[in-house]
Each structure stands twice: as structure tokens, then as C-alpha cells.
Amino acid sequence: MTETTLPRGLALTDLHASLADPLLEAMMFLNEVTSRFPEAISFAPGRPYEGLFEPERITDYLADYTAYLERDLGFTPDQVRTTLFQYGRTNGQIHDLIAKTVANDDGMHVSADSVVVTVGAQEGMLLALRALFARPTDVLLVTSPCYVGITGAARLLDIETVPVPEGESGLDPEAVAEAAARVAASGRRARALYVVPDFANPSGTSMAVPARRRLLEVADAADLLVIEDNPYGFFSRDEQFRPTLKSLDTERRVIYLGSFAKTCFPGARLGYVLADQEVVAPDGGRTLLADQLAKIKSMTTVNTPSLSQAVIGGILVRSGCRLRDTNQDTIRFYRNNLNLLLDELDRHFPITRRASLGIDWNTPGGGFFVVVTVPFVVDNRALERSARDYGVLWTPMSSFYLDGGGQHQLRLSCSYVEPDRLRDGLARLAQFITDQTATFAGQKP
């Protein structure tokens, strides 16, 4: 018997430090856990529901976009061909459609030149962080718990992150002010804050409107930029309209990250940055922050694929640049699912039972996520058991904490499942939680 191993390999410890960081493992895990247990009912990934996707529509959307180019913009067939096939403008070709859409849908009024079309919101995070963070003492404030995409991007660029704890009502502006002051007192600089004000991933919390206004005051006082990420803003459980930070931003403090992954579809990988800040060169020349992001984008992806822009452009044209209106079915689907999930939790764990078992959860105003607190330790081993023995998947909350935390919490996502499977999955989850809690109680001394 011969063993063949390669004579040499690269040492993992000799690769970039981010590759040994558990955060990046968590992100891979989030993306691929679904495929590991194909039969399990999954409350794990924050993926959109697929039932509303129609593959045959791709061609229609492409046709809508090229018709728009020809009819509305007066493009010749040769120009249409160039737009679809050739390298394109670094900051994108549907920036004008996006500027109209964010104005219509969220009252965010920026020039089309302030829009950077990106390969998902993830590329937007990378561009914004790279542009803003110049000194080793620059620090990024992040909510805790936090979306791993931003903390991972910070790791890639060796940017230090400082967690700011979230409360029941999302991020507390005074906690941000305190964190910025603490960072300044240590000789560093809080350069920017990352926040999802609407239905945050993973916590599901939202900021009240007065807190949003106060956060902008705090940012101004601390000379802090705010990176607002808003993938779930449309999906409220009530009819209440929540203004984005960007729509309240009179001082151009907010860099806004948008995504079409949930309002159109993720396979296009289309996002955008609104970056209307002015940048002043030593000679007094002024450009937009969007222009600076373009320089960086030319070194990450050159430009966002024109195919993706054409398909999403077609959807925007067809909607009259009013995605909120054309998303009514989607909004209703997620609203019903979130209500159903909360109702089923209530049904399986009525209030007295809940208290005696030591189980609780929050009641988000919208979005995809609910956080359940349980008495036992929630880790990947518990997840493995849940998937194998109960056929149900979810995400351990500890993956989302930089500084420990979430050891007794799991995140449920209601976005990916049909209502019937949601009911079935909740029954499996309730059984898992009940059994684990009993085992845990039995192990107590």
C-alpha cells in the first residue's frame, strides 16, 4: 500500500490572518449549511423565498432593458451591443434608474453620479471600508451582534472593529457616543459605524425614528461616518413606513448600502452604494466619494457585469422605478411567514410553559429573523444534532458576536420556507428545544 501525499504545501499560518479567523468560517457555513442537510427544513440562511422567481422572465427583463435603451435613451443597435457585451462604466450603467428608484421608494434624493453599482452589497462594504480607512488607528464601530459580512470585510483589510451592544430597540445612539469617546480616549479614531436600522441581521431589531435622528446627531458630534445597510427595509410586519437614516441625513454623514437580492433576486448579485459625500483634494478640487469608490472598484471587479445590470435594469424599468409597489406580493409573503413563525412559537410554547422552561424570543417589526433564547448551550454540535435527529436547521447566534455572547441563542430565518413547511419545521424545532432543555435540566447538579 502506498500513500501519496504531496511533497509540500502552503502553511495556513503563512497565509493572511483572516483565513484563520472563525468569522470567515461562519460566513462559509451560512452559505453552505443548507446543502449539507438537503432534507432538513431550514430556518438557517437569510435567503429569499424562491417560489416567486420565474426563470422564463429573465429574457423579458433583458428585452425590457434593451427596449428602454433604444426607446428612452435613443441608443443605436451598436450601442446596445456595446452596453451588453463590452467592458462598461466603472460605477455602473443603471445608476440613473437606481437613483430614481431610491427617490421613489425611500425618499432618498441623490444624484445618479453618487450611485456606485456593485457586485452585491458585499462589494459595497469592501469599497466603503477600503476608501475610508487610512490609518492603522482607524476603528470601525459595529453593532453586536453583527452581520458577518461587514466584520469579515474588515478582517480582509486588517481594520479593527469595536462592538457596540444592541438593545431590544436596536442600536442605542448613546452607546455609540460612549464607544466613540472610549476609542478616542485610547488614541484611536472611530472612523465609521456600521448599522442595519431596519430588521437587523441577525437580531431582527429596528431603531425607532427618534433614535435614528439622535444617531445622526451623535455621528455629527463625533465626526463619524455611518454605513447604513438596508437589505430588509421593505419587509415590515405593519404598514408603518420607517425612514432610512440616509433619507434623514442632512449632513451627508450616511453612506447607504442597497441590495436587490431580496427585492429582485440574489443570482444577479446586484447592489449599490449611495456615496454623495464630497471629497476635497489638497488643491481644493472636489469630487464625490462615489468617484473615489470607482478607483477602488476598478481594482476589485473593474465593473459590475452588464448582464446583471441589464436584467435588474429591466425589472426597474418595468416597475416604473417603484420597486416597493411591485414587491407587494413578496412583502405579503414575508409578513405572513413572520407572523406565522411568531404564532407557532406561541402555540408550542405558551406563556406559562415558556417561563417554566426558560425559553423566550423577540418580536421583530419585520424582516426575516427572530432570535430564540434557550437554557442549553447553542453551538455547532447542537445544530448538527438538530439537523440529523430532528431534521431542522437554524443558526447559532454566537457566530454573530465578536466578543463572546449569544451562547444560549439561535437565529430563525422565516424567509426561505413555504408556510406548510414552516409549521412542520417549527414543530420539529419545538421538539428539539424541549428535548434539549430536558437533557440540560437532567444534567444540572
Added chain:
Amino acid sequence: MTETTLPRGLALTDLHASLADPLLEAMMFLNEVTSRFPEAISFAPGRPYEGLFEPERITDYLADYTAYLERDLGFTPDQVRTTLFQYGRTNGQIHDLIAKTVANDDGMHVSADSVVVTVGAQEGMLLALRALFARPTDVLLVTSPCYVGITGAARLLDIETVPVPEGESGLDPEAVAEAAARVAASGRRARALYVVPDFANPSGTSMAVPARRRLLEVADAADLLVIEDNPYGFFSRDEQFRPTLKSLDTERRVIYLGSFAKTCFPGARLGYVLADQEVVAPDGGRTLLADQLAKIKSMTTVNTPSLSQAVIGGILVRSGCRLRDTNQDTIRFYRNNLNLLLDELDRHFPITRRASLGIDWNTPGGGFFVVVTVPFVVDNRALERSARDYGVLWTPMSSFYLDGGGQHQLRLSCSYVEPDRLRDGLARLAQFITDQTATFAGQKP
């Protein structure tokens, strides 16, 4: 009259240092110079010729790919929908088709798991650099002159680059050995070398086969990884087949960057990395470098757009994973154009005239680029004059030198123009060069 300026802006000097780097300006310039002088005949950008693109084929390619999923892979309609619309595998969904294609076209035999599908070769550069460069003393060797995409990506990640001068026959392996030794003697480490062995951008030079073999020996001796970038390999002027470094690489020293921008079309923004190196964790566990690149990719773009993968996948399926065969028209087009460009230079500047004026150029074995040496200074002002007064565009070679150089050289690209316009453009260029040379001679004391 009132002037409205914003009360505050971000200081450019307070943004990341790469944004003040002339290199990134050069890349933006390369991408957008064409739009500044729409009437000029352009030998500036290395863009592919558009006459061979057929917009109506996009739908066919999509259909070919979905037929492949259903027929060859046995996907259900629901699975096809997921593949097109949903988030996907981080390292891509057409990795198997790409592995087959590089085996057929270039004799590069790697497992499909070693393939990372990227948003253009540019993202591949970013991923490879981020993974490999762990210490502040790690240095990237680059050819000089060099493609700005790699030096720009290095700037984004604060990676130091050390230029290695190219000769007439491309990169000299002994010069690489010397550079690596010099770097080591200074207490730093030459971690990797970036090279385009076939028809380099911007110089047009190619490495002879013995030099390729010797380079691999040098890399092995110096414990250096080689990042091979090969966007132009198909487009030789003769029928000679040039083996890629990767196909000669028995020690897994070579990380190969591929691109479909020139062999399919740029609008898909589709590239790939072949990263079959083994990575050894402290516990002895082995993964592929491709797996490590996936962790980074999950923080740059999450996954490459499925639409782009589907369209390029369709092209690969239709070609039987033999792109070299289906590229025969394209290969012929560029070959004819490059021959025509060299012939026209000869016609305008016959050998005696050439010598008396102090004008010369190289004779690349293929690719898109020819470098012309002239007696006058070639800068952006000369380019402005050429575009405005002569209606012809090209690229100053000085943009491609890190350490000065190329002040009397300009790069011509033959890829973007029809033969008739090429002839016309060369006449304009000859007039410009003649006039500038005369002015220059008149200014001499």
C-alpha cells in the same frame, strides 16, 4: 450671485493612500479614455473587437446552459430555478466546465475543486494577493512594465511591489532570481511573482519555452509562487502552440488566472483562478488553496453572478469545452489586425526613415499590443494633442512603469478597431508622430 458649496467634505488625504496613487488614476483613464474622444480612432484600450458579438445569442446561451443542467446533470426545474436565481456556491457553479475547458485547450489538468470562478480576472488577483500576503515584509515581484490591475490590487492591500525589468523576450528568469535574492538580502520575502508569459500587456513580449521552464526552477529555488495571468494566450500570430506555465508546473508553484473577457465577452465579467496548491493547517489538515480563496471571496462578492456563469456556461457547453476551436474567427481577426498594424507601421516608417527619425517598435508574436518608441516625450499632454488634432488615441507607456520609464514609448492596441479604421488610424498616428518628431527636433539646441 450666490455660490453654494457644501459646508464640509472628506479630505482626500484622509482616505486610503491608494486613492492618491497615480496607478489607480491610470486604470480609470484606460477604462474611460475612449468615451472622452468618441470620434477618435482608438488604439488605446485593450478591449475586444465588438463586431463578433451577437446580442440575440444571449438567450440561446442561457437556454444551452439550462438544457445542460436538465439533460446532463439531471436537474429538476426547481433546481434550475435555484441555480439561476438564488445565492450560489462561493467558488462558482461552472467550475467543472472550466476544468474541462482548460484541460482541452491548454493541457492544464486540475480538479474542478481547484477552480474559483471570479468576477473577472481582476477579482482573482485580489483573492490571490489577499490569501498569500500575510506579513508586512512580504513582497510581490512584478514585471516592469506591468499591467496596472495587479499593481493597483497590491496598492489596495498595502502590498509592496518590486519591479523586475522585462527584456525583448519577456521576463528573464535570471532577473527574477536576482530580484528575489536582493529582496531576501534586505530582510524581506519575495512571496510571489506576477507574470503574463504570452503577449504581455503592455509590452506584447512573450517568454520562450526554455525560459518558462527555467522560471519554474527559479521559483522553486527561491520558494516563490508564480501568479500567471493569461488573457491573450489564444491570439498568436503564428500557428505555434505555447505551453502555459501552469501546464509545465509539476510542483504546484503556479496560480493561474484565466479570463473569458477576450475569448467570450467582457460584459459577463467572468474569470477564474486555478489554485490547486495544498494548504496545511497546524493540525495537519489539508485543504486546497481554492478553498481558502473561497473564504475571501465570501467577503468580496459572496459568489459570482449566476447569470454570467449561465451565459458563459452555455458558451462552454456549446463549444464542447473547446474554446480554442470555437475562437477560430476571433483568433483570425486579431492575427490579421496585428499583422496589418505591423505592416502599416512598416509602410509609414520604412527602415531607413525609421532610423533617421529615431523611431522603432517591437514585433510581438501575438496578442493585442505593440510598443512604439519615439524621440519625443510621450505623456498625457501629447495624448490630448493626438486625440484633439489628429483624431487618434493610444496609451502612454509611462503609465505602466512603477519606477519611471517608458517616457518615449506609446502602446498601440490592435484589438478594438476594424481593419479599415486601423489603416486610417495608423495614417493619423504616423502624421502625429512625424509632426511631433519634427517639433521635437526643432526644439533641440
